[in-house]
Amino acid sequence: MTPDEILKELYDQTMVGNAPRVLELTRTGLAAGMTPDTLLYDSLIPSLEEVGARFERGDFFVPEMLIAGKAMAGALEVLRPLLAETGAATVGTFVMGTVKGDVHDIGKNLVNIMLEGAGFHVIDLGVQVSPEKFIDAIREHKPDIVGFSAFLTTTMPMFKANINALEKAGLRDQVIVMVGGAPVTQQYADAVGADGYAADASAAVKRAKDLLQQRRVLANA
Numbered sequence: 204m205t206p207d208e209i210l211k212e213l214y215d216q217t218m219v220g221n222a223p224r225v226l227e228l229t230r231t232g233l234a235a236g237m238t239p240d241t242l243l244y245d246s247l248i249p250s251l252e253e254v255g256a257r258f259e260r261g262d263f264f265v266p267e268m269l270i271a272g273k274a275m276a277g278a279l280e281v282l283r284p285l286l287a288e289t290g291a292a293t294v295g296t297f298v299m300g301t302v303k304g305d306v307h308d309i310g311k312n313l314v315n316i317m318l319e320g321a322g323f324h325v326i327d328l329g330v331q332v333s334p335e336k337f338i339d340a341i342r343e344h345k346p347d348i349v350g351f352s353a354f355l356t357t358t359m360p361m362f363k364a365n366i367n368a369l370e371k372a373g374l375r376d377q378v379i380v381m382v383g384g385a386p387v388t389q390q391y392a393d394a395v396g397a398d399g400y401a402a403d404a405s406a407a408v409k410r411a412k413d414l415l416q417q418r419r420v421l422a423n424a
């Protein structure tokens with residue numbers, strides 16, 4: 204198979220949620236010398252975007268979204284060690300979770316992988332994380348950054364609820380808050396009082412490093 208054929212079939216098989224074939228094609232692509240980034244950004248992610256578009260049009264329903272998501276998650280597990288293998292020294296601790304009411308985790312997991320690759324120690328709290336659970340994790344792990352992911356317009360308000368809970372617990376000044384997820388924008392992040400926002404996993408790593416650097420410069424001033 205040529206790289207183009209692999210990308211095309213990977214796209215098609217992700218869309219129909221054929222997990223075994225998606226795994227096989229991911230491995231075939233890697234064996235053929237294709238990069239994890241190419242497989243992700245030129246095939247897997249665009250395929251899920253099309254799944255979302257079909258869901259919006261009423262051509263796909265929740266079960267189709269679910270199996271496509273599972274197929275993508277399987278591929279991500281194959282790509283994980285390659286995306287995370289930079290050997291970078293630990294740069295900081297990051298507590299991450301998808302907010303309460305939201306079960307989407309593929310995007311969050313991808314951000315985690317990239318953060319780990321960049322040297323962050325990531326503590327992943329999973330999905331449907333309540334403000335109380337974030338607070339407990341911050342008290343326990345004392346992270347440099349806490350990240351809130353939300354993928355639904357209806358769960359984005361949990362950012363503000365989480366930030367309010369941090370303030371109430373007296374922890375807001377002790378941790379940098381980053382937010383992200385498909386419907387989130389810089390404007391929304393600013394409006395809820397987050398310190399940082401990123402549109403995708405690579406941008407999240409860059410933003411996290413910049414925010415950490417700024418905080419350390421301020422602390423030493």
Ligand code: B1M
Nearest residue numbers: 255272305306307308309310350355356383384385403404
């Ligand atoms: Co749902 N879903 N879903 N879904 N789903 C979306 C998000 C949707 C956009 C589809 C659509 O209508 N086009 C839509 C949301 C609409 C909206 O609110 N604006 C939607 C809906 C409506 C729903 C349900 C309500 C459907 C229903 O039940 N009627 C339901 C909600 C359940 C719940 O959470 N309570 C639901 C359920 C599901 C499944 C469970 C079936 C499945 C999730 C599987 C899983 O995650 N384990 C699913 C899926 C697969 C999708 C789509 C198709 C794909 C999401 C995905 O994984 N994208 C999605 C359509 C779409 O996104 N176009 C959709 C790939 C991923 C790599 O990208 O998630 O954007 P993304 O992550 C990016 C960035 O956002 C960023 O970096 C990531 C990597 O580059 N990022 C951060 C993420 N977190 C970050 C944190 C940061 C910084 C950056 O700092 C902390």
